[in-house]
Amino acid sequence: MKVRVTDIAQMASAADVIFDALREAIARGDIAEGQTLRQDHIARMFNVSRIPVREALTRLEEQGLVSTQRYRGAVVTTLSTEEIREIFEFRALLEPEVLRYSVERMSEDGLEAAKRFAHAFSTETDSSHWGELNRSFHYSLYEASGRPYFLQTISAALDRVDRYLRAQLVLTDGMARARREHEGILLACIRRDAEEAARLTREHILGACVSLIDFLDRTRAANDRRP
Numbered sequence: 001m002k003v004r005v006t007d008i009a010q011m012a013s014a015a016d017v018i019f020d021a022l023r024e025a026i027a028r029g030d031i032a033e034g035q036t037l038r039q040d041h042i043a044r045m046f047n048v049s050r051i052p053v054r055e056a057l058t059r060l061e062e063q064g065l066v067s068t069q070r071y072r073g074a075v076v077t078t079l080s081t082e083e084i085r086e087i088f089e090f091r092a093l094l095e096p097e098v099l100r101y102s103v104e105r106m107s108e109d110g111l112e113a114a115k116r117f118a119h120a121f122s123t124e125t126d127s128s129h130w131g132e133l134n135r136s137f138h139y140s141l142y143e144a145s146g147r148p149y150f151l152q153t154i155s156a157a158l159d160r161v162d163r164y165l166r167a168q169l170v171l172t173d174g175m176a177r178a179r180r181e182h183e184g185i186l187l188a189c190i191r192r193d194a195e196e197a198a199r200l201t202r203e204h205i206l207g208a209c210v211s212l213i214d215f216l217d218r219t220r221a222a223n224d225r226r227p
Helices: 014-028 039-046 050-062 081-103 108-123 127-145 148-171 174-190 194-225
Strands: 066-069 073-076
Touching: 014 039, 014 050, 014 127, 014 148, 039 050, 050 066, 050 073, 081 127, 081 148, 081 174, 081 194, 108 127, 108 174, 127 148, 127 174, 148 174, 148 194, 174 194
Parallel strands: none
Antiparallel strands: 066 073
């Protein structure tokens, strides 16, 4: 199992470190969907007892990233295309509204931060950073909304589909499209055109959904045909 490991035997925040490491590994696809997360193995990797491991797995289950199954324990969740479509439809309802609130409140510093993330996303050659930069770009536009509960809910939705989005960006032409659409959203925000920014964001999310589901259907069909 490929996970960034730290010896945290003497650290008070052991559960936090394990939670962050496992969540990152799941998002990056280093821990595959359907894989079992064994408490004793993880405890040995981090040189801790099972107690912080159990707490970290509970938090992952609360976010929908793992599920507890009889006789297997904690297993990385596999999302159906129907579940993924529902999450994206939810995002397409919520995120444009959050951006609409945010546009009128954005400071020049906030816009500069969004520009930096957009540039970093469009010029980054290491695909392992694409998912996080994509997320940082969108969050930089939403932060001024003054809607912390909305942002928390968006974050939870993104956590559920993050590993699929990263794979789609890396293995399809999703990057080229995302760059163009990010530029359009950012320009609308700079013009303080909240309605246009919201419309483009909704189209961006729903377009990514179609591309992702098509990618997953083809990938899973190919895996099913393997002997």
